[in-house]
Amino acid sequence: MKLNPFKCAFGVSAGKFLGFMVNQRGIEVSLNQVKAVMETPPPRSKKELQRLIGKIVALGRFIARFTDELRPFFLVLRKVDTIGWTDSCQSAFEKIKHYLTQPPILSSPLPGEKLALVDAKTRYSKIEQTALALRSAAQKLYPYFQAHPVVILTDQPLRNILHKSDLTGRMLQWAIELKYSQKPAQDKEPHKKEWWTLRVDGASRSSGSGVGLLLQSPTGEQLEQAIRLGFPASNNEAKYEAILSGLDLALALSVSKLQIYSDSQLVVRHVQEEYGAKDERMAQYLTKTDPSITEASTCNTIEKNQEDGQEWMEVIAGYLWTDSLPEKPKQEHKIRVQATRFTLIGEHLYKRSFTGPLP
Incomplete structure (x- = not known):
């Protein structure tokens, strides 16, 4: 050269x-x-x-x-x-x-310098001003947004607002532009009211009984535990012990919204109050479980076989909520394409349509 x-x-x-x-x-x-x-x-x-x-x-x-x-x-x-x-x-x-005759000098802004908004923008709500700032940054720094992974930290529920199906006007336009840039916005502090997932299992053998549990946060962090029971227990009793251990762990982390998955139909129906606990031991376990579930503001217990065929929905919902994607490029592209046909309203996944969201 x-x-x-x-x-x-x-x-x-x-x-x-x-x-x-x-x-x-x-x-x-x-x-x-x-x-x-x-x-x-x-x-x-x-x-x-x-x-x-x-x-x-x-x-x-x-x-x-x-x-x-x-x-x-x-x-x-x-x-x-x-x-x-x-x-x-x-x-x-x-x-x-x-x-x-007196042209201005272009200079970079000074840290801490107060910037003024035009009259119309001063009447924007705080969430609109945040969305406007993000959209302006995405436009001005477009090469950096495309060349590098960028995570936006904000104290506003920007992700939830931009994924609403009833957006109109400028917020809809900004949501489309920001969706194209595909950059996640994360809260500075995770909301404690987001859904956590608890998967539990228990087994009884001649050599002893034990339980296993997997607690997953809304952002994907996982905590696994395997516990050996020091007393003889039936399979259903082990399932109850697994739920109790998982609830203790979740409440220790101040989890308020929890979905529990168990493969025991009997235990799930007991907790959901669809079946009565006729056995004395089962009734005692149910009595212990109810107060722990009540401590969480929202707690759903789901039978594992109800998940079958719905894992793809969880993956899409997870992407819309936390922008979590598979590591393989082909799967990542597939989820991005599929997610454009769905929207999250609250904690529920809906399919987009011309007339409105479909459950």
């Missing part, structure tokens, strides 16, 4: 770069470009008008609302074969030249 010494500068405090003057204060407009606009006479043909617009566009970053200022010029360009240089064109031209 070779460097052209006439196009290189090292250790300088200021210099010309891509037509602009760059120094310690920021980026300034080139005086040659300003002079070219100032000395341009009113155009007499469409070609001259196009040249003038090209010169002004090069300085667009230094002209406030510059597309509005150029509107009279573009209206004239629509006319065929004639150049109708109007009073509005001349007025806009003079205004641009006056603005360029």
Whole structure:
């Protein structure tokens, strides 16, 4: 690789770069470009008008609302074969030249500097302002968002709002743009009211009884435990012991919303109060289980065979809720495509349709 010494500068405090003057204060407009606009006479043909617009566009970053200022010029360009240089064109031209007599300096914002919102945006709700800030960042930093994994930390329930099926107006537009960028927004502190999953199992053998449990957080962290029971127990008693141990673990972590999966139909029906506990030992276990379930604000007990064929729903719901995806690229792409047909409302997964969400 070779460097052209006439196009290189090292250790300088200021210099010309891509037509602009760059120094310690920021980026300034080139005086040659300003002079070219100032000395341009009113155009007499469409070609001259196009040249003038090209010169002004090069300085667009230094002209406030510059597309509005150029509107009279573009209206004239629509006319065929004639150049109708109007009073509005001349007025806009003079205004641009006056603005360029003292052009602003482009500089990076200072940390802690207060930034102002235009009047309409000051009336946005906090969640709308957060969505607007995220959308603006995604637009300005588009190359970085596409080249690197980006996680957005926010104290607003942004993920839930942007996945609502009844979004309208600007929030719907921002949700579509942010969905395209596929960048997850995470809460600064996980909400304790998100669903946790507890999978339990118990077994009784001649060599002894034991229970196993798997507690999974809404963000995917897993905690496994295997416990050996120090007393003889039947299979159903072991299932109850597994639920009790799992509930103790969940309550110790201040879990308030819990789904429990067990493969014992009898135990599940007891807890759901669909069956009565006729056996004295079963009634005693049920009496111990009820207070623990009551301590959690919401607790669902589900039979494991009810999950069969619904794992794909859990995967899609998990992606919409926490953006968790399989590691394999093909499976990841498949889930992304499938998720566009569904929406999460509360904790329930619905299929999108033209008339509204379908359960």
